Amino acid sequence: MRNVEFxxxxxxxxxxxxxxxVEDGEECKNAVKHAIVSGYRSIDTAMIYKNEKSVGEGIKEGMKEAGIDRSDLFITSKLWFDDFGRGNVEKAYDTSLENLDLDYLDLYLVHWPGTDEELMIQTWQEMEHLYNNERVENIGVSNFTIQHLERLLQRTDVKPVINQVEYHPYLVQNDLKLFLESRKIIMESWSPLMNAKVLNDETINEIASETGKSPAQVVIRWNIENGLVTIPKSVTPERIEENIDVFDFSLSDAQVNRINLLNRNERNGSDPATFNGKK
Structure with missing residues (x-):
């Protein structure tokens, strides 16, 4: 498994x-367990997913079966709007640890920036407190735009290590990518397969034929070639295995550019500029 450095x-x-x-229960637990046994070392969840307990069970069973230690894994969870603000962040972090049955997280993210800048800044300052007290290995953000990040960096001390955002061939976000690169903040993609929507794309399928790989593997490899961290979701054992089997081939610069040109600025999820946690 290839790593990126913060x-x-x-x-x-x-x-x-x-x-x-992925609902809390056997399916979630088994997916996490199978992923770890199949070679995954990074698992990404969030409080609002309401599946941290099953994720924790899958981690325990997966570690046992794979014969690895907690230190071999990289576990991420996220802070939801309900726990923004002073005095709330550490409690929420402790709740996630309790749900996951872990002593620490490798990465804790502010899930969305929200529409209240002061509250967002206060929340990040509480995240800094967790990090400075060595309760969490790394802190980062999710769904932050350039504007959100500029405000955050102007008013706080600890720079996020990562920004997890919606990113797929139909939403390339190149300006954000360049901004993050200039600040040495890693970009991470959620929904890299766009809920399988991009897997029917003609260009993706042409490149899959050229490389002898599946459309999903092509898109995941495209993420890798572009320097991103990526967290494809699946509960199907065969697809979990397929999604990580992307290190025995590469895409040419021309193939990467063909995928880049598919961009439509099309979001599958909410707009970070306006989303505040309410539907």
Whole structure:
């Protein structure tokens, strides 16, 4: 498994398992367990997914079966709007640890910036407190735009190590990517397969034929070639295995550019500029 390095010197696997919209229960536990046994070392969940307990069970069973230690894994969870603000962040972090049955997280993210700048800044300052007290290995953000990041960086001390955003061939976000690169903040993609929507794309399928790989593997490899961390979601054992089997081939610059040109600025999720946690 290839790792990326954060600006603080810590590292993270470039591919992980995402569990967004996977219900708490056996399916979630088994997906996490199978991922770990199949070679995944990064698992990404969030409080609002309401599946941290099953993720924790899958981690325990997966470690046992794979014969690895907690230190071999990289576990991420996220802070939801309900726990923004002073005095709330550490409690929420402790709740996630309790749900996951872990002593620490490798990465804790502010899930969305929200529409209240002061509240967002206060929240990040509480995240800094967790990090400075060595309760969490790394802190980062999710769904932050350039504007959100500029405000955050102007008013806080600890720079996020990562920004997890919606990113797929129909939403390339090149301006954001260049901004993050200039600040040495890693870009991470959620919904890299756009809920399988991009897998029917003609260009993706042409490149799959050219490389002898599946459309999903082509898109995941495109993420890798562009320097992103990515967390494709699946609960199907065969697809979990397929999604990580992307290190035995590469895409040419021309193939990467053909995929880049598919951009439509099309979002599958909410707009970070206006989303505040309410539907």
């Amino acid at each position: 600006h603080n010197g810590n590292t993270m696997p470039q591919i992980g398992l995402g569990v967004f919209r």
